[in-house]
Amino acid sequence: MTAPRRTRAILLNPGPVNLSPRVRAALGRPDLCHREAEFAELQQEVRDRILAVYGLDPARWAAVLLGGSGTAAVEAMVTSLTPHGERRPLVVLENGVYGERLSRIAQIHGIPVAALHHHWGAAIPLETVVAALDASPPPRHVAMVHHETTTGRLNRVAAAGNECRDRGIGLLLDGVSSFGAEEIDFDGWGVTACAATANKCLHGAPGVSFVVVRRDALAPPDATPRTLYLDLGAWCRAQDQRTTPFTPPVTILRALLEALREHEEAGGVAARREQYTRYSAIVARGLAELGVEPILAREDSSVVLRAYHLPVGLTYERLHDGLKARGYVIYAGQGNLARTLFRVSTMGDLYEEDLRGFVDAFREVLETRR
Numbered sequence: 001m002t003a004p005r006r007t008r009a010i011l012l013n014p015g016p017v018n019l020s021p022r023v024r025a026a027l028g029r030p031d032l033c034h035r036e037a038e039f040a041e042l043q044q045e046v047r048d049r050i051l052a053v054y055g056l057d058p059a060r061w062a063a064v065l066l067g068g069s070g071t072a073a074v075e076a077m078v079t080s081l082t083p084h085g086e087r088r089p090l091v092v093l094e095n096g097v098y099g100e101r102l103s104r105i106a107q108i109h110g111i112p113v114a115a116l117h118h119h120w121g122a123a124i125p126l127e128t129v130v131a132a133l134d135a136s137p138p139p140r141h142v143a144m145v146h147h148e149t150t151t152g153r154l155n156r157v158a159a160a161g162n163e164c165r166d167r168g169i170g171l172l173l174d175g176v177s178s179f180g181a182e183e184i185d186f187d188g189w190g191v192t193a194c195a196a197t198a199n200k201c202l203h204g205a206p207g208v209s210f211v212v213v214r215r216d217a218l219a220p221p222d223a224t225p226r227t228l229y230l231d232l233g234a235w236c237r238a239q240d241q242r243t244t245p246f247t248p249p250v251t252i253l254r255a256l257l258e259a260l261r262e263h264e265e266a267g268g269v270a271a272r273r274e275q276y277t278r279y280s281a282i283v284a285r286g287l288a289e290l291g292v293e294p295i296l297a298r299e300d301s302s303v304v305l306r307a308y309h310l311p312v313g314l315t316y317e318r319l320h321d322g323l324k325a326r327g328y329v330i331y332a333g334q335g336n337l338a339r340t341l342f343r344v345s346t347m348g349d350l351y352e353e354d355l356r357g358f359v360d361a362f363r364e365v366l367e368t369r370r
C-alpha cells in the first residue's frame, strides 16, 4: 500500500499529478512486449475508453495514441490535419503560453498562420474571431486552447465553434489540461480534433498523449505527411490494425488504462468536475481568508487550476520553498507572471484533507513574513 499520506509530496502543479495506488501499481507489472496479443488488447481498451469519456462513436471518431507529452499530441494534430501546400491560414486564438505555442508549431512547419493575439489571461472577444473567419481567404481551421493553463482561464469554445461550424471551418482544440474534467461537446461545438494527455485530468503517468480526431478529417494514406513520427494518419491506421508503428510506452499505457477505469468507476467527467470544483473552492476560500485573491473570476476559470496574486512581501521562491518544506508543490507563473502570481491545480489523486492541509501550510508560510 501507499506510504502514509503525510510523507508524500502533494502535487498542486498542473501535471504530472499524484497517482492513485492502483495506477501506481500498474507501473510495476511484469514486462510486456508490444508485439504480443496482450499489448494489442491493452492498446484497444485504452483507445475505446478515451472515446467513451465523452461518449463518442468509434465509427466517426478515433483516439490516436502517441508516445510523448501533451505538446507531441498538439504538434501531431496541427501538422497532420494541414496538408502540404495549404494556402488557407490556420487562425490561432492566443491568450497565453499554449495558444502562442500553437502558432509556433504552425510557423515551424511552414503552415500559414493568422494569430489573433491577446494578453495572457484576457478574454477573446467573439467579434475578433468572426472577423478572422470572414477574412479572405477563409481559414482552413481555427486552433484554440480550451483551458489556458497559463492563467486558469477557460476559453469559451462553444461560441467560437458555432461560428466555425456555420462556415464549414474546422476546429482544432488543445484540450490537454481539460480533457476528462471539463465539459467538451465534440459534436455540438464542431470539434474536428482535440489533443490531450494521460497525466493531467485523467490522472495517468506522463509519457502518453493522444488526439481524438474525426475519422473523416484524417489525410488519405497516400498523402505525404509533414513529419514521420507525428503523423496521426499512420498511427491511427496501425492502431486500427491493433498494432503500432514504433515502440510504444507500454508501462505508461498500462497506468493510463487503470486511470481510465478509475475515471469511469468514479462517475466520469461530471464527477471529476464536481471533485475539482469542491477542491478548488476549499483553496479559494482558505486563501481568501488569508487575503490572497485569484486573478480571474470564478465564472472565467477552469475547475482544474486557478492563478492567485502573490501575497505582498513574499517572493514566489520563498512561498514555493516554504510550502515544499511542508509537503506541498505549487507552480510559478510563466514568463513575467512569475513575479506576480502563483498557480494551484487540483488535479490528481487528492483528498479534501490535502487541500485543507495546504491552506494551513500557506498560513504558516505567510506568518514567516513577519
Ligand SMILES: *Cc1c(COP(=O)(O)O)cnc(C)c1O
Binding pocket: 014, 015, 069, 070, 071, 072, 074, 098, 145, 147, 148, 149, 174, 175, 176, 177, 197
Ligand atoms: C500541459 C499543457 C500542454 C502540454 O504540455 P507538455 O509539457 O508537453 O505536456 C499543452 N497545452 C496545455 C493547455 C497544457 O496545459
